[in-house]
Amino acid sequence: MIVFENVTKEFPNGTVALLEVSFHIEPGEFVFIIGPSGAGKTTLLRLLLRELKPTSGTVQVDKRDLSEIKKRELPILRRQIGAVFQDYKLIDDRTVAENVALVSEIIKQNEEEIDEHVKEILSQVGLEDKADLFPSQLSGGELQRTTIARALAAHPKIIFADEPTGNLDAATSWEIINLLLMINKADTTVIVATHNQDIMQSLDKRVIELEKGRVVRDTKKPRQKKPKAETEKEKTKPAKQKDEKKKK
Amino acid sequence: MRKALSTTYKHMRRTPYQALSAVAVLSLTFFIATIYFLVMTGSEKILRYFETRPQVTVFFQDEATDDQIDILREKLTGHEGVSQTTFISKEEALEIYKEQNKDEPLLLEMVTADILPASLEISATDVSYLSQIAKIASDEEGVEEVVFQEDVINALTSWTRAIRIAGVALLSFLAATAMLIILIIIGLKISARKVEIEILRLLGATNWFIIGPFIMEGVIYGVLGAFFAWGTSYVLLLYSTPFLISFLGDIPLVPVPFLFMAVLLAGMLTFGTAIGSIAALIAVRRFLR
Numbered sequence: 001m002i003v004f005e006n007v008t009k010e011f012p013n014g015t016v017a018l019l020e021v022s023f024h025i026e027p028g029e030f031v032f033i034i035g036p037s038g039a040g041k042t043t044l045l046r047l048l049l050r051e052l053k054p055t056s057g058t059v060q061v062d063k064r065d066l067s068e069i070k071k072r073e074l075p076i077l078r079r080q081i082g083a084v085f086q087d088y089k090l091i092d093d094r095t096v097a098e099n100v101a102l103v104s105e106i107i108k109q110n111e112e113e114i115d116e117h118v119k120e121i122l123s124q125v126g127l128e129d130k131a132d133l134f135p136s137q138l139s140g141g142e143l144q145r146t147t148i149a150r151a152l153a154a155h156p157k158i159i160f161a162d163e164p165t166g167n168l169d170a171a172t173s174w175e176i177i178n179l180l181l182m183i184n185k186a187d188t189t190v191i192v193a194t195h196n197q198d199i200m201q202s203l204d205k206r207v208i209e210l211e212k213g214r215v216v217r218d219t220k221k222p223r224q225k226k227p228k229a230e231t232e233k234e235k236t237k238p239a240k241q242k243d244e245k246k247k248k
Numbered sequence: 249m250r251k252a253l254s255t256t257y258k259h260m261r262r263t264p265y266q267a268l269s270a271v272a273v274l275s276l277t278f279f280i281a282t283i284y285f286l287v288m289t290g291s292e293k294i295l296r297y298f299e300t301r302p303q304v305t306v307f308f309q310d311e312a313t314d315d316q317i318d319i320l321r322e323k324l325t326g327h328e329g330v331s332q333t334t335f336i337s338k339e340e341a342l343e344i345y346k347e348q349n350k351d352e353p354l355l356l357e358m359v360t361a362d363i364l365p366a367s368l369e370i371s372a373t374d375v376s377y378l379s380q381i382a383k384i385a386s387d388e389e390g391v392e393e394v395v396f397q398e399d400v401i402n403a404l405t406s407w408t409r410a411i412r413i414a415g416v417a418l419l420s421f422l423a424a425t426a427m428l429i430i431l432i433i434i435g436l437k438i439s440a441r442k443v444e445i446e447i448l449r450l451l452g453a454t455n456w457f458i459i460g461p462f463i464m465e466g467v468i469y470g471v472l473g474a475f476f477a478w479g480t481s482y483v484l485l486l487y488s489t490p491f492l493i494s495f496l497g498d499i500p501l502v503p504v505p506f507l508f509m510a511v512l513l514a515g516m517l518t519f520g521t522a523i524g525s526i527a528a529l530i531a532v533r534r535f536l537r
Contacts, residue, residue, distance in 0.1 A: 049450055078452035089447045093262060105251055106453045154452070 001027045001189055002048070002158065007057035009043055009213075017043040019213040020057070023220070025191065027157070030184045032200045033193040035210035041193035042086065044210075045162050049078055061158070079107060082151030082188075084161035088143050090135040096146050097122065097131040103153035117153065125149045125179060141172035148179055158189045165196050173199060252460035256468065259437060259461055267469075270433045274426055274473025275480070278516065281422045282481040285512075288415040290501055295408045297499050304370040304381050304396040310362075312390030317368070320388045324370060327384070329377025334369045341367065365392060375401045423523060426473070430466045430527035438462060438535055445535060459532040463525055470524025474516040482509055 002025040009018040018040045025031055033041050046052045047059050050066045059066045061077065069077055090099050097118050104114040122128045125145040135143060144164055151159055161180060165173035177192070177199050184190040194200060200207060209217035260267040308317060317335065324330045336344070341364040349355045368385075372378050378396050386394045438445070448458050485504060492502040 051450065072454075075452040075454045078450060083450060085450075089443075089450065091444050091447060102448070103451055106448070106451055106457055150451070 001025055001029075001062060002191075003058070003060040003063075004044075004047075005058045005060070007047065007054045007059060009040075009047065009052060010055045016213050018047075018054075018210075021210075021213070021215050022057075023208055023215060023218055025189060027189055028184070028187045030181065030190045030205045031192070032203075032205055032207045033191060033210060034195060034197070034200055034207055036195060038212075039210040040213045041210060042162055043213075045083060045085075045160050045193065048081060048158075048160060049083060050074055075106070079103075079154045080157050082154065082156035082159040084144070084147045084151050084159065084164050086163040086166055088135070088147050090143065090146060090150075092135055095132050095134055096127060096138070096142075096149075099135070099146060100149045100153050103150055107154050121149045121152050124152070139172075140167050141175060144168065144172075144176050145179065148176070148183075152183065156188065158191065159183055160191045160193070162193045163195070164192060165194060165199065170198070177203075252457075252464050255461035256464040259441075259465060260468070263437070266433060266436070270429060270469045271472045271476070273429050274469055274520075275476035277422050277426045277429070278473045278477030278520065279480050281419055282477050282512070282516065283484075284415055284418055286481065286485065286504075288411055291408050291411050293501055294496075294499055295404050297501075298397075298401060298404055299375065300371060303372050303375075303378055303401060304385065304394065306368040306370065306385040306391055307365040307393045307395070308367065309390050309392045310365070312366070312392075316388065316390035317366070320385060320391070321368060323384060323388075324368075324381065327377075327381065329372050329374060329381055330370055331373045332371040336367045336369060338362065338364050338366050341365065375405060423519075426470070426523050427527040427530075430469055430524055431531045433469070434462050434466050434528045434531035437465070438531060442535075459535075462532050463528040466524035466528025466531070467521050468524070470520035470522070470527075471517055472520075474520030475513075478509075478513045478516050485509075 004021050004023050007018055007021045008016070010016045021040070021044075033044060035041055043052065047054055047066070048061070050069060053067055061080065064077075066077065091102070094102070100121055101114050101118045104117055109117065118131070119128065122131055125148055127142060127145055127149060130138065130142060130146075135146070138146065148159075148161070148164070151161075159180065161176075164176050164180070168176065173196060180190050180192060181203075207217065207219045208215060306320065321333055321335065324333055338361040342359065342361040345359060345364060346356060370381055370385075372381060378401070382394045382396045385391055445458055485502075489502050489504075496502065
């Protein structure tokens with residue numbers, strides 16, 4: 001589904017963000033991309049959205065080389081990738097519902113469909129009672145959930161969440177990760193770029209580790225059905241964390 | 249289309265003073281342009297009126313014979329510069345005199361047909377033929393005097409030409425000003441929404457989805473400006489119609505027919521749409537690169 005083949009990205013100022021990066025991500029996978037700040041995680045997202053072109057190597061989505069995609073085809077590519085940005089990228093003068101509806105408007109759903117669809121997604125992410133609030137009236141977790149709701153609106157095949165827990169406390173971070181796990185269960189490929197080691201270590205998921213633009217670890221293993229116990233563990237983990245926090 | 253319109257409405261509602269000032273300045277610009285256009289059209293019509301009036305009058309001596317008059321008439325009718333000749337006999341001249349002085353009984357008592365000269369009124373196809381026609385007439389026998397209004401017509405022609413040239417220059421300048429106003433306001437709005445545009449791009453919005461509302465906004469400013477300018481100038485024209493009727497006398501310029509104003513409205517709305525969309529397109533073009 002997603003193929004990075006010897007991808008190098010060098011910026012005009014000489015900074016090398018990625019160096020000879022190669023990995024394959026299969027449909028329905030849940031992958032953590034970890035590494036310290038400046039390791040190149042955000043550059044991966046920008047390459048995937050074709051916001052940037054690689055200096056060398058190829059990036060493919062669904063067997064299509066993104067470098068060969070024409071400018072007018074970009075919107076179609078971007079609608080397939082639900083991006084959850086580190087800085088949220090919500091529109092300040094639109095309400096939560098309007099921000100989420102934006103994607104539906106872009107893919108030209110009619111107004112009734114949009115209303116229905118937005119309600120459904122907001123309840124999925126637990127924001128149904130915040131629909132009419134503006135981004136400035138939301139907490140960090142709510143903002144992140146809004147961006148996830150917006151990413152889901154176009155029914156994308158891939159969700160790329162860039163540091164979705166970056167500015168959140170532990171309990172809220174688990175809420176967000178659980179939401180992403182739930183989305184993954186519906187067979188959406190989920191890529192989470194993070195430097196939150198706790199969450200990554202608590203879940204038995206594939207990890208691609210970047211350091212100074214290079215892949216230094218990839219825990220890829222053959223895809224298999226999740227054992228029931230693991231699913232239960234995922235469900236209970238955040239609850240436990242919350243309880244611990246309350247006790248403190 | 250409907251979505252773009254609703255986004256445009258949101259943009260305008262969230263910056264009402266910007267929208268209001270854009271419409272106000274455009275209305276004023278279009279108003280000046282409309283008034284000047286009306287003056288231009290009016291002066292053309294006045295000139296045309298004078299051009300179709302008899303411009304050369306040949307007065308005959310009392311002893312002039314019918315043959316002499318016929319010879320002159322035939323000569324002039326065959327001339328390329330003459331569009332029409334009308335003979336006015338002594339009796340008809342008296343009738344005209346009576347009509348003109350019907351309120352002055354004292355003047356009427358003293359005049360009979362005998363003392364008024366017969367005359368030939370000639371309309372030229374072009375003002376430049378006037379002196380040629382006057383020369384032909386004054387060389388004929390039986391002609392007492394030839395009167396022609398060459399100076400008046402020439403002055404009017406040069407005035408109309410000057411108004412036309414100044415008008416084209418002024419209208420071009422005003423059109424450029426209107427475009428600049430829309431360009432600046434849409435440019436400001438785009439700058440203010442740069443982040444939003446970037447977000448929309450990353451979410452997979454097409455160029456039209458992004459620029460549509462801005463172009464629509466430019467068109468709305470243009471159309472509203474044109475409509476208000478038309479309305480104001482029409483009200484002003486209706487208000488000053490009684491004055492213009494007495495000022496212009498016989499010249500059939502006012503009241504201006506509604507059909508003319510309806511065509512003017514259609515023209516102005518088209519002009520406003522064109523100015524608005526072109527200016528907005530120029531404003532958004534930079535952000536599409």
